[in-house]
Amino acid sequence: xxxxxxxxxxxxxxxxxxxxxxxxxxxxxxxxxxxxxxxxxxxxxxxxxxxxxxxxxxxxxxxxxxxxxxxxxxxxxxxxxxxxxxxxxxxxxxxxxxxxxxxxxxxxxxxxxxxxxxxxxxxxxxxxxxxxxxxxxxxxxxxxxxxxxxxxxxxxxxxxxxxxxxxxxxxxxxxxxxxxxxxxxxxxxxxxxxxxxxxxxxxxxxxxxxxxxxxxxxxxxxxxxxxxxxxxxxxxxxxxxxxxxxxxxxxxxxxxxxxxxxxxxxxxxxxxxxxxxxxxxxxxxxxxxxxxxxxxxxxxxxxxxxxxxxxxxxxxxxxxxxxxxxxxxxxxxxxxxxxxxxxxxxxxxxxxxxxxxxxxxxxxxxxxxxxxxxxxxxxxxxxxxxxxxxxxxxxxxxxxxxxxxxxxxxxxxxxxxxxxxxxxxxxxxxxxxxxxxxxxxxxxxxxxxxxxxxxxxxxxxxxxxx
Numbered sequence: 400x401x402x403x404x405x406x407x408x409x410x411x412x413x414x415x416x417x418x419x420x421x422x423x424x425x426x427x428x429x430x431x432x433x434x435x436x437x438x439x440x441x442x443x444x445x446x447x448x449x450x451x452x453x454x455x456x457x458x459x460x461x462x463x464x465x466x467x468x469x470x471x472x473x474x475x476x477x478x479x480x481x482x483x484x485x486x487x488x489x490x491x492x493x494x495x496x497x498x499x500x501x502x503x504x505x506x507x508x509x510x511x512x513x514x515x516x517x518x519x520x521x522x523x524x525x526x527x528x529x530x531x532x533x534x535x536x537x538x539x540x541x542x543x544x545x546x547x548x549x550x551x552x553x554x555x556x557x558x559x560x561x562x563x564x565x566x567x568x569x570x571x572x573x574x575x576x577x578x579x580x581x582x583x584x585x586x587x588x589x590x591x592x593x594x595x596x597x598x599x600x601x602x603x604x605x606x607x608x609x610x611x612x613x614x615x616x617x618x619x620x621x622x623x624x625x626x627x628x629x630x631x632x633x634x635x636x637x638x639x640x641x642x643x644x645x646x647x648x649x650x651x652x653x654x655x656x657x658x659x660x661x662x663x664x665x666x667x668x669x670x671x672x673x674x675x676x677x678x679x680x681x682x683x684x685x686x687x688x689x690x691x692x693x694x695x696x697x698x699x700x701x702x703x704x705x706x707x708x709x710x711x712x713x714x715x716x717x718x719x720x721x722x723x724x725x726x727x728x729x730x731x732x733x734x735x736x737x738x739x740x741x742x743x744x745x746x747x748x749x750x751x752x753x754x755x756x757x758x759x760x761x762x763x764x765x766x767x768x769x770x771x772x773x774x775x776x777x778x779x780x781x782x783x784x785x786x787x788x789x790x791x792x793x794x795x796x797x798x799x800x801x802x803x804x805x806x807x808x809x810x811x812x813x814x815x816x817x818x819x820x821x822x823x824x825x826x827x828x829x830x831x832x833x834x835x836x837x838x839x840x841x842x843x844x845x846x847x848x849x850x851x852x853x854x855x856x857x858x859x860x861x862x863x864x865x
Contacts, residue, residue: 441750442860444848450734451845452476452512455576455626455684455776456741459719460513473724475737479576479717480508483518483587486561487525493557496564505574516686516717517569518579519561520587522546531557539600541585543593549583549606549614558582559617566621573837576717577626577684577776579646580618580638583611588648589632612637619643626776628686631670639676644683644776649690650718651706655699662690663709671713680714681806684776688719697726707736714773716741743771745847746832746859747810754863758821761862765832767811770847774806779843782835783817785828785862793823797839823864830860 452475460468460477468474482504489497501517508515521527527547532538537548547554562582569575581587583606585594594601606614611634618627619641627643629635635645649655652662671677679685687710689696696703710718718740725733748766755761763783779802784795796817805811833856834844842855850857 438753439750440753440860441748443748444746444850444857444859446745447847447849448738449847450475450737451743451847452478453741453844454478454514456716456771456773457718457737459516459686459717459722460508460511461719461722463507464722469722469724472727474720474722475725475733477511477722478513479516480504480511480513481516481518481717481719483520483523483579483581485523485525485527486519486521486531486582487528489519489565490528490561493528493530494560496561496568498568501565501569505572509574514574514576516576516579518581518587519565521549521558521582522584522593523586527554537604539594539597539604541594541597541601543585546585546591546594546597546601546604548604550604550610555610555613558614562614562617563621566618566623566625570622570625572625575625577628577644577686578618578622579686580615580627580629580633580643583614583633588630608634615641626684628684631667631676635670636673636675639679639683642682644679644685644716645670645676646686646688647713648688650687650710651693651696651701652690653701653705655690655695663706667713680716680773682776684716685714685773686717686719687713687715689721692723693720693725693729694723697729703729703732707732711736711739711772716773716776739770739772741771741773742769742775742805742807743847744768744805744834744844745770746857749830749832749859751830751860751862754865755819756865757819757823759819760816761819763813763815763817763830765813767805767813768809769805769807769811772807774803775844776803778803778837780835780837780839781813782833782839783815784831784833784856785819785823785864786831786856786858787826787828793828794820797835802834819864825864828862828864829858830862831856831858833857 458475458477459479459481461481491497505515523544526544534553536551536554538545584590585592591598591601591605615634615638628646629638629643630646630648647667649662654661745768746765747768750764752761781798781800781802785793787793798815800813833842836843846857850859852858
């Protein structure tokens with residue numbers, strides 16, 4: 400096996416344990432290579448090539464299939480439930496917020512291993528509550544509902560109250576994946592496309608630039624700490640400059656509506672010419688919704704590779720495929736896409752002192768690669784633990800490293816110095832790693848390496864405590 404040599408400065412940091420040697424690594428299949436020096440050990444876990452159904456990435460479960468969820472054979476496993484609610488359903492009476500509706504969906508989502516992404520809409524079906532319109536807020540009937548006067552002071556006042564109430568309730572919730580800033584315009588898409596025949600009145604009711612920024616600020620303020628996305632048409636550049644991501648609403652359209660114009664070439668590329676929006680994926684998620692259904696793409700002979708590759712180029716994290724079946728002939732290619740979408744963490748190497756002593760420091764040095772196209776957008780911590788051969792955890796630590804900074808590309812080097820508790824008995828222990836949930840209570844993210852245990856920790860090495 401290959402030996403590793405360390406320079407003097409690194410050697411001083413690494414050789415904190417007593418002299419010793421470990422030649423057996425513990426895991427489901429063991430590491431690919433174990434490189435030993437007199438006092439340190441380096442392991443290189445084997446990478447796996449499987450679809451990882453991790454939180455905050457992959458396909459969306461759209462309203463749980465609206466009562467007709469596809470089977471596992473028809474649709475990939477989802478970890479994000481995406482729901483849209485009209486304002487009237489969330490506040491059926493003035494000041495009476497229907498948190499029970501959202502809480503019920505959160506519990507159903509959790510039972511499926513999903514977190515919730517949500518959009519509040521003030522136009523579409525029931526839209527803005529009638530009790531609010533009755534206060535003198537102007538509106539116009541259009542094809543899909545009632546378009547309210549977004550500039551009316553009373554509308555703005557109650558709009559902020561709504562966002563504040565739901566932000567205070569769910570803004571710090573571990574059960575929320577992201578919030579779609581979509582309480583403006585037709586279907587919450589920051590436009591007047593539903594206003595055929597009454598477009599002049601709708602445009603007069605559409606919020607002014609100052610009010611658009613004010614509404615955006617309410618989301619930034621009351622959902623601080625929650626990932627946000629916004630469709631272009633509103634103040635997307637402003638939102639992106641404050642850390643929000645962006646969303647596309649007709650992904651896959653290379654001629655869905657006609658030969659002369661499409662979303663993929665004519666709607667989004669001009670928006671992405673602005674570097675603020677083009678780089679928004681580094682701090683906020685990119686979410687797309689398919690144009691039509693993927694089965695329609697197949698029936699109409701669309702170029703799937705071209706569509707999916709563009710999604711990866713835009714650093715897509717969540718694809719809302721509307722919970723409709725993916726054609727069987729396309730499922731293998733779609734699975735390859737799911738291996739690249741969002742984030743994909745590979746532990747390339749772990750180096751540590753082969754021995755430690757209670758009450759003394761242990762240095763853990765690791766190298767990681769994100770092989771996906773996006774980072775994570777939640778504060779999920781990297782963690783280590785020592786576990787006996789009888790599965791008793793004798794020590795556990797979390798790293799201060801900020802995983803949200805792990806963009807795709809170069810390997811990330813992490814060095815953590817941890818203190819071995821005085822209470823750890825002498826013996827041989829397994830060194831496990833995991834990425835935990837935001838509250839640091841349980842393993843949360845699957846890694847693209849071998850060694851995953853049933854509790855979702857990964858056994859990567861072996862440490863002797865003297």
